[in-house]
Amino acid sequence: xxxxxxxxxxxxxxxxxxxxxxxxxxxxxxxxxxxxxxxxxxxxxxxxxxxxxxxxxxxxxxxxxxxxxxxxxxxxxxxxxxxxxxxxxxxxxxxxxxxxxxxxxxxxxxxxxxxxxxxxxxxxxxxxxxxxxxxxxxxxxxxxxxxxxxxxxxxxxxxxxxxxxxxxxxxxxxxxxxxxxxxxxxxxxxxxxxxxxxxxxxxxxxxxxxxxxxxxxxxxxxxxxxxxxxxxxxxxxxxxxxxxxxxxxx
Amino acid sequence: xxxxxxxxxxxxxxxxxxxxxxxxxxxxxxxxxxxxxxxxxxxxxxxxxxxxxxxxxxxxxxxxxxxxxxxxxxxxxxxxxxxxxxxxxxxxxxxxxxxxxxxxxxxxxxxxxxxxxxxxxxxxxxxxxxxxxxxxxxxxxxxxxxxxxxxxxxxxxxxxxxxxxxxxxxxxxxxxxxxxxxxxxxxxxxxxxxxxxxxxxxxxxxxxxxxxxxxxxxxxxxxxxxxxxxxxxxxxxxxxxxxxxxxxxxxxxxxxxxxxxxxxxxxxxxxxxxxxxxxxxxxxxxxxxxxxxxxxxxxxxxxxxxxxxxxxxxxxxxxxxxxxxxxxxxxxxxxxxxxxxxxxxxxxxxxxxxxxxxxxxxxxx
Numbered sequence: 375x376x377x378x379x380x381x382x383x384x385x386x387x388x389x390x391x392x393x394x395x396x397x398x399x400x401x402x403x404x405x406x407x408x409x410x411x412x413x414x415x416x417x418x419x420x421x422x423x424x425x426x427x428x429x430x431x432x433x434x435x436x437x438x439x440x441x442x443x444x445x446x447x448x449x450x451x452x453x454x455x456x457x458x459x460x461x462x463x464x465x466x467x468x469x470x471x472x473x474x475x476x477x478x479x480x481x482x483x484x485x486x487x488x489x490x491x492x493x494x495x496x497x498x499x500x501x502x503x504x505x506x507x508x509x510x511x512x513x514x515x516x517x518x519x520x521x522x523x524x525x526x527x528x529x530x531x532x533x534x535x536x537x538x539x540x541x542x543x544x545x546x547x548x549x550x551x552x553x554x555x556x557x558x559x560x561x562x563x564x565x566x567x568x569x570x571x572x573x574x575x576x577x578x579x580x581x582x583x584x585x586x587x588x589x590x591x592x593x594x595x596x597x598x599x600x601x602x603x604x605x606x607x608x609x610x611x612x613x614x615x616x617x618x619x620x621x622x623x624x
Numbered sequence: 625x626x627x628x629x630x631x632x633x634x635x636x637x638x639x640x641x642x643x644x645x646x647x648x649x650x651x652x653x654x655x656x657x658x659x660x661x662x663x664x665x666x667x668x669x670x671x672x673x674x675x676x677x678x679x680x681x682x683x684x685x686x687x688x689x690x691x692x693x694x695x696x697x698x699x700x701x702x703x704x705x706x707x708x709x710x711x712x713x714x715x716x717x718x719x720x721x722x723x724x725x726x727x728x729x730x731x732x733x734x735x736x737x738x739x740x741x742x743x744x745x746x747x748x749x750x751x752x753x754x755x756x757x758x759x760x761x762x763x764x765x766x767x768x769x770x771x772x773x774x775x776x777x778x779x780x781x782x783x784x785x786x787x788x789x790x791x792x793x794x795x796x797x798x799x800x801x802x803x804x805x806x807x808x809x810x811x812x813x814x815x816x817x818x819x820x821x822x823x824x825x826x827x828x829x830x831x832x833x834x835x836x837x838x839x840x841x842x843x844x845x846x847x848x849x850x851x852x853x854x855x856x857x858x859x860x861x862x863x864x865x866x867x868x869x870x871x872x873x874x875x876x877x878x879x880x881x882x883x884x885x886x887x888x889x890x891x892x893x894x895x896x897x898x899x900x901x902x903x904x905x906x907x908x909x910x911x912x913x914x915x916x917x918x919x920x921x922x923x924x925x926x927x928x929x930x931x932x933x934x935x936x937x938x939x940x941x942x943x944x945x946x947x948x949x950x951x952x953x954x955x956x957x958x959x960x961x962x963x964x965x966x967x968x969x970x971x972x973x974x975x976x977x978x979x980x981x982x983x984x985x986x987x988x989x
Contacts, residue, residue, distance in 0.1 A: 387830070418826035421695070424834065433832035439822040441694040442834035444717050447687040450679070454691025454699065455822070457675035458649045462695075462824055480687070483680035 383408035385417045390435040393428070397597035399554045399587035400428060400496060404435060406564045407467065407494060410571055411438065420463040421455050423448040425477075427469040428503045429496070436467075446477025449484035452491045463575065465492040470584075471501045474536045475510040481540070488545025488579040492570045495536060495582070497551075498589040499608065506592030510534040513611055518592075533611060537584045541617035547579030548572075549618040553586045553609065555601040569621045578620050586612055632805045634798040635660035637769045638702070638728055641776035643668050645810045647726070648697035649675040651688035653707065656740045657796035658730035661702040682707045686714030686727075693723035694833050696821025698780050702728035704796075705746050706737060709754060715789055716755025720835030722850065724783040724790075724817070726776070727761070731795040733960035741960020742796030744880055747935035750793050751909040758847050760854050762790045763909040764863070765880040770805040772798060775906070781812035782861050786853045787820075793908065795931070796960065797881040854910045863906040864915060868894055872901030873980045875919055876972065877940050878929040879905055882963065886929050889968035898976050911939045917947035925979035929968060930956045951979055 382388075385408035394400040411417045417438055424432035426445035433440040443451040448466035456464045466473075473481050473495045484491070500518055501507040508518040508525055511533045515524040525533075537551040548570050552563035563585060570581030586608050588600035595603065632640075639661045642650065650669055652662045662678070669676035675692070679685035685701045692699035703711065708729050718725055729750060733743035750763050762782060764775040775792055783790040822831055837843040867887055869875060878886040883904040893900040903919055905912050920926065920943070928937045934954050941952055955971045957963060 419824035421822050421824065423691070424832070430834075430836055433830070433834065437825065437830055439825050439830050440832040440834070441691060441822055442717075442721070442832070442836060443687065443690070444713055447683070447690075447714070450684040450687035451691035451694075453677060453684075454649065454651065454688035454693070455695055456691075457677055457688070458692040458695045458697045458699070459823065479680055480684050483684065487677070 383412045385411040385437050386435055387437040392435055393431045395591045397588070397590040397600070399585070402554045402560060403494065403496060403585050403587060406560070406567050407465070408436065409564060410568045413568065414571055414575065416463040416575070419461065420465065421459070423452050423455070423464070423466040425466060425468040425472045427472050429467045429469065432467055446472050446475070447480055448472065448477065449489070449491070449493060450480045453484050453487070453489050456489055456491050463571065465494065465571070467494045468496070469502065470495060470497040470499070470511045470536065471509040474534050482543060485540055485543045485545045485580045485582070488547070490574040490577055490579070492574050492581040494567065494570070495584045496587045497536065497584050497612065498587045499533070500589055500592050502589045502592055506589070511536070511612070513607060535612060537582070537617045540582055545579050546582055546618055547620040548581040550616045551584040551586065551612060551614045553604050553614055555604045566616065569619065573621050576621065576624060578624055586614065627806045627808050629804045629806050631802050632769050633660065633802045634769045634772045634794060634800065635730065636664055637772045637805055637807065638776050638792065638794070639664035639668065640807045641773040642700055643672060644807055645777050645780040646698050647674070647700045647780065649692035649699040650701065651677045651679045651685040651692070652701045652703060653679050653682050653685050655704045655707045657732055657742070657799045658702050658704050658728065661728060682710035683714070686711040686718070689725045690714055690718050690721065690723055693718065693725040694721070694822050696817030696823070698784065700726040700728065702730065704730045705732045705734050708746065708749060712754035715753065715761060716757055716759060717835050718789045719755070719759035719761070719850070720757060721833050722787040723833065724787050726779045726783055727789060727791045729791050729793050730799040731793065733958065739960065740796055742881060742931065742962065743958065743960040744795060744882065744931040744935070745958060747908070747930070747932060750791050751911070759850060760909050762788055762854070762857055763793050764790070764906055765793045765908050766798060767880050767884045767904065769798065769801070769803045773805055773807055777810050777812060778863070782857060784815040784817065786857055788853060793880065795881050797962070858907070858910040858912065861907065862912055864912060865902070865904040865906065867902040869901035869903060869919060871899055873899040873924045874927060874972070874976050875923045876900065876902045876927050876929060877916070877936070878902065879908060879936060882929055882931050885963060885965055886968050888965040889972055892965065892969050893972050893976070898972065900972055900976065908936070911943065913943040916940055916943035920944035920948040920950055923950065925951045925953065925975065927953045927955060927972065927975045931960065931962070932956055933958050
């Protein structure tokens with residue numbers, strides 16, 4: 375007798391086409407979001423926002439309604455969707471360049487308003503889709519195509535600490551930074567993503583999860599080396615953890 | 625219910641018309657000379673169980689409109705000039721996404737901050753656009769407070785029927801002045817948006833709304849389809865005013881607020897025996913080229929009058945380029961310095977002499 379122990383979540387399309395590079399953490403992150411939508415039984419009332427960057431083709435794999443946003447504008451678009459259809463579950467899936475650089479104003483203000491939406495941010499310390507340029511979270515010393523001698527503070531300043539910033543915003547109900555570098559880390563990430571969705575479903579405020587993710591292609595590393603970097607220098611600067619949790623308090 | 629005539633300020637008239645039209649979601653950032661629209665709607669929308677958000681910027685406001693419009697509701701923002709500049713990215717996306725929405729643009733004098741004087745300096749901004757790619761913003765230009773109401777209704781209807789952004793292009797004079805008008809009932813049928821709008825993939829395949837398209841041929845077809853809609857709008861939804869065009873030797877072209885003043889000057893010219901008419905396009909984009917060409921074939925000259933340095937002028941010239949060889953004179957003034965009836969009349973007289981008397985060699989003034 376065969377027993378099904380692992381299956382594709384309903385919130386991933388049957389005809390999914392994953393557009394991410396091999397070895398990249400996006401695939402795991404997308405799956406976790408889909409599993410959470412399944413478990414919360416909200417797939418049929420979910421509207422996702424596809425942001426510019428590697429996740430722009432979200433509708434190729436998420437089995438939910440999706441609207442595209444211009445670069446950085448996902449949380450403004452999410453605001454428009456949620457305010458017009460308050461009974462829907464609305465989430466954005468963004469990169470760090472989108473959410474924390476070009477869209478930082480939309481991010482901070484949507485969260486200041488406490489929009490009842492969930493934002494998932496993939497922080498891979500680079501602009502992945504355009505070929506690995508320095509972004510707002512690029513680490514000091516990190517070599518990219520626009521910091522060929524490594525990021526220097528006197529030229530490019532410091533990496534932006536997104537979760538530390540957003541925990542200070544009054545409208546956020548849940549803020550966590552997670553990694554996907556081990557089975558236990560993945561299980562923890564899923565719990566955090568679920569909380570970030572519960573934050574909007576329970577009407578407490580904005581739910582936010584920052585995922586420290588690998589970009590083996592642009593980092594020029596193997597997936598294993600890339601995860602070692604997440605565990606090492608990335609986690610030293612961007613400390614994983616739950617920064618704010620009004621969901622458990624509620 | 626009989627609707628009474630009221631003394632109404634243009635901005636409030638637009639705001640009330642938006643509520644009456646069933647606008648479900650309004651997002652905006654304040655800017656003079658249109659702030660009364662947002663002030664009114666900040667109360668009226670929540671009181672009617674609808675959405676109002678004071679956006680952190682016009683960039684955010686137009687993208688909130690994009691999100692709201694994607695769910696099929698009637699969505700609107702309002703702004704002015706330098707702030708509409710910030711919306712160009714969003715407008716391009718909305719046009720590419722084929723999302724219905726209404727933008728109320730109450731022009732002030734530019735460039736840059738300019739000042740809050742009424743101006744028509746954003747004809748180009750609206751009809752030629754600052755956003756990327758092949759698209760148009762369908763544009764209606766009112767010239768009275770009553771038209772501010774009626775064309776707000778028309779804008780919602782056309783946006784919903786054709787799934788396109790529509791701009792109501794007013795100016796500081798229309799926004800700020802008061803005159804009697806009736807906020808009538810929304811006169812158009814409701815357009816069902818349920819076949820495409822996003823409301824959750826329940827008992828159906830998921831939908832997506834996006835401007836991005838990898839397949840070149842699919843992208844080409846989509847843009848061509850969007851342009852077919854503009855042709856249809858020009859054919860079915862065109863509105864204009866023709867005044868004393870029959871038998872006119874000189875026709876004045878003007879839109880919006882200045883067209884009213886020009887009309888008074890045309891009346892005076894007619895009373896003084898000059899064969900002068902007025903053509904006022906109300907649908908500015910797509911531009912009614914054929915009608916202008918037809919008029920041009922029957923007259924000896926055109927005098928275009930605008931509160932700018934000559935913007936619609938080029939659409940007028942393009943319209944008649946292959947239709948007639950007649951002089952097109954221009955009388956314009958930037959920076960929101962309003963023209964009087966007398967000033968326009970004098971200009972009409974000068975141009976009329978130049979064009980008509982030269983040709984016919986008689987003194988008919």
